[in-house]
Amino acid sequence: MTSTTLGARQRRVQGSPLARRRRRVFGPFVAPALILYTVLFMVPTGYSFYASFTTWDGFSDPRWKGTFNYQHLTRDPAFKDAFFNTLKLLFGCGIFLFVLSFGFMLLLREMKGRRFVQGFIFLPHIVSGVALAAFWGFLLSHDGMANKALHSVGAGPVDWLKPEWQFKAILAAIVWINVGYYVTILMAGVDRIPPYYYEEAKLAGTNAWQRFRHITLPMSWDVIGTAAVLWTIGTVKIFEFILAFSGSQGNLPTTNQWTSALYVYGETIGGTSPIYDFGRACAGAVVTLVAVVLVVVVLRRATSRDRLEL
Template sequence: MRPQISSASRKPILRSKGKGGKRRNPAWRFLLPSLLGTSIFILIPFGDVVRRSFTEAFSGAFVGIENYKTVFANEAFTLAMKNTLRFLFICIPLLLVSSLVLSLAVGRMGRAKRVFQASFLIPMAVPVVSVVLFWQLVFDRGGYLNQILSVFGAQPIDWMNEDTAFGVLVFCYLWKNIGYFVVLWLAGLGAIPKSYYEAARVDGANGWKCFRYITLPQLVPTLFMVTILAFVNSFKVFREAYLIAGDYPHESIYLLQHLFNNWFASLDVQKMSTAAVVLAVVISALICVLLLLERKIGSED
């Protein structure tokens, strides 16, 4: 019996007979509900969205890239695109570095590790709407932050209604996400074999050298997924922006998410379709760059 099982585990014999004697893989039966739903709610209508981005609203006539010209000439769109990209390129590196530093520190804490981890992670559980009041208490003109700063003689600032709104948003994003990324890094750090460090110690390597030549290179495989997750979460910062500042916030934090909402309110399907296609293309391009980078770094090892 035994050898049969082990040889079977390599080649899939997991086939049952479908109609007409044709062998059908049972995997499809497990996949079917998910595939069907995803096709109906996302994939097929997205095809329709692509079509709409090339047609006129009422007649449905093909207009080529006319919609794209309109969207790119739209000031709100360029502002939102610019702000969103700026947010991504500032927030993601900031989040990755600060959470890595914290995870290295937390990892050395022994018994207190769990407590620290929990206190960093709890913001991810708290609904945004529950802490919005607190952020208002902090960043209002008469709020905590200005009171603390006034001790040093600073003039009060209306944090949410000036260029500083961008900084507030970055702060909220870090507060909410750092714990999640500390856990991610700790998982990556835990996967590095201890023997590497022991060998390095024997060779007389110091802490920084261990970090530079063992920890960092070993974290590269983790880096790819971590960056992607940071990206995914960065779009959700709209929740904070919306709940603190509403539909039309200060222009430094007018993001693509606000733009979509406002176009949605006026039911401008053509513009929204076009912008959705542009966004999907830009994001796919970013992912491809990441994948290529990962391949390149991976092949150098």
């Protein structure tokens, strides 16, 4: 078929009554979502970028300060702690979380009653972060269940909540909260793989690792990439659990427990000095946003493959 014939067919399709009706319906359905997205995301993001170059307390008019806030971030130990803690969450927790999620997923696929177990693992993800923080603090307290379990086997109590261990306890809790969510995502990707691939591989004499490496992993690669992007975006929004967990111990998070979200909170209404420094907080938010965009772009490129037809 020549290119002229193809072009004529495309023009007939685009000019058909059905195509015109679709275009008329498309606008009314998309316009409200586009307006909300612009008003609730694009406008605040644009204004935050402008405010990051100003001194602004949130009440008076912003005063232009150029790159002063960004220069301050390079010297601010609180921002460095928050940024590196966010990286620990993103990569340290992320690697452990995905390995654990894959392990649970592979176990659940061969387990009877897997839906019940999967729902039980997923449960922490839908519970309030404040409630989970209170439970985690009780679990690790001096008289909590963790130390009672150690006492039952003859081991002494451990001070799980001492300052140098608190952030590690937070990282462990975040893995616990999110593992069920990512098990569900990975399970959805693996369940769509036709069973005859595995049946033929078993007949060929392959072991479980070979089937995972040559069938499960490549055929769920797009789902893994999507899950990695979701984890990257979700990492920078981790806020209420850390705040509530430290609050349950009778104090606010110290700067060495801050993440990027907590840095923004601390610089605006969190009690740092000077309080209500929205310009500096916006600069921190902009740097975090740029870092997230870069990580997402790298992840999409690293996980991009030609579409596999199942």
